[in-house]
Amino acid sequence: MKPEGRLLVAGGHASETGVRADNQDFAGIYTATELERMRHGMIAAVADGVGGGIGGDHRGGRIAAELAVRALIEGLYDQPDTIGVPAAAHRVMAPYNRWLTAMGRTDSMAHAATTFTALVLKGRRGHVLHAGDSRAWHFRDGRLTLLTQDHTRSHPDQRHILYRAIGIEDRLRLDHHEVALAEHDRLLLTSDGVHGSLSHRRLEKLLGARNSADADAGAIVAAALGAGSQDNATAIVLDVVSLPAIGHDSVAGDIDRLPILDPPGEGDSVDGFRLDHLLSDGRYTRLFRATDTANGQVVAIKFPKPALLSETGARLAFTREILVGSRVSSPFVGDVIAVAQDRQTRLYGVQPFYEGQTLEARLASPMNLAEGLDIAIRLTRAVAALHKLDIIHRDIKPENVMLTHDGGLKLIDLGVARLPRVDEFGASEIPGTPSYLAPEMFAGNLGDEATDLYALGVTLWRLFTGHYPYGEIEAFSRPRFRKLEAPSSLRPELPAWLDAALMRAVSVDPEERFGDAIGLLRALEGGAAVERVDLRAVPLIERHPVRFWQGVSLILLVALIAALIH
Structure with a gap:
């Protein structure tokens, strides 16, 4: 913090x-x-x-x-x-x-x-x-x-x-x-x-x-x-x-004075920011890589889409991102860049531009267990940093995780986060990808630590298996949370402790999930420490008892056949 x-x-x-x-x-x-x-x-x-x-x-x-x-x-x-x-x-x-x-x-x-x-x-x-x-x-x-x-x-x-x-x-x-x-x-x-x-x-x-x-x-x-x-x-x-911490009232007051205009296009210039490249054109916002011509800094700028997001919803989203960026101090959570009040003439948000790729893009290529564990631990630390301040992300998924070229990780897109004592969105404006929504959210839960842990669990499930635990859920469809198969059924080399951690993280019953992000973090870090042990120093019977006894049985069978022949 x-x-x-x-x-x-x-x-x-x-x-x-x-x-x-x-x-x-x-x-x-x-x-x-x-x-x-x-x-x-x-x-x-x-x-x-x-x-x-x-x-x-x-x-x-x-x-x-x-x-x-x-x-x-x-x-x-x-x-x-x-x-x-x-x-x-x-x-x-x-x-x-x-x-x-x-x-x-x-x-x-x-x-x-x-x-x-x-x-x-x-x-x-x-x-x-x-x-x-x-x-x-x-x-x-x-x-x-x-x-x-x-x-x-x-x-x-x-x-x-x-x-x-x-x-x-x-x-x-x-x-x-x-x-x-x-x-x-x-x-x-x-x-x-x-x-x-x-x-x-x-x-x-x-x-x-x-x-x-x-x-x-x-x-x-x-x-x-x-x-x-x-x-x-x-x-x-x-x-x-x-300076004192940024307060909700002061941020909301600054944002209320800014008009919400139609989003600009690639090549436009807004308040001295040159919009160089369109990064994404989402349902509610448009994101650009831009250059601040005042100092040459490369930044990311997000503009609301007023045709699809209500004025109240847009202002709430941008207020949340500024508040979270000002309150959370974590190397794994995205930051914000303040724009001088006398410079900004319309509603938008400015963030550092993180050179790299999203976790979603990284999942297109094979990933070994060690790399996967490293990403999982850092992402869980990001969620723990938010929850420590009673901030609920509500949209954890691979698309909102940046893997930077310098080896860093940033959890981004905090515009729908739930913050203490901050007004709530209208129910229809709380974005979320159905495949990452906890079962209780389909019954009206607006998001808490348990639902964040579920979304994190689905993200980690995809990280290690490439699949969704309950299958991909289409928008407006009625999800079915069938009985889980262990992740190792999809990827046999996953250790038993990771099987258990992932299955617990995506339990249908929130009471059966980890009590908090720290609990999941301990499970991941403890298991990772085991994985780093030099297994060549451990006897085969301890490393793979089934293979050991299969080998012994094969040797005995060969010996028996040889004895019968002679």
């Missing part, structure tokens, strides 16, 4: 006066208590004060900047957590904006105002709140993305003139932008004394150094001053160390 995790962020900041007489920038980071982080998140903010004439020394700008940052930090946690980050921040900052606007009309703080750019990190999301020309940035996989837009005049000679900031207008206007977070992300806040002197590429390189947040914030400010900055220079760097 992947660790549940919590929001953990390492922050660092630097602020230098530079060539100016005083520093009107102000930066603040508040990591918050664990309870505060859960309810409201943690805060980082940069403000760059302008104007203000206390005694003619223009300290009003600095006061405006500092109070703006402190107002958010001190006020946000008093707001109800049910109204959301943007609304909570507006409740705090709007009164401050009105106060500062009024003070700007006095002699003591004439024209005082401040830019304001804040990050509120809550759960697995980052919320950017912004007014003015300070900036927020997002750094991931070596690429830096600007998250804000400067509120300055567009004319080249007037780009230093703000048309929006705190204290300029009676009514507060804060831009809000939301970004999905991932572990190892870096977030950057800068005043214009930094990004006014350093190019996008230079900032990208400095963040790519991956020193501590404090060290890299200092390096960015030093680089800005070294490049000739004529303003105060301030930077905050936040490193995302860990």
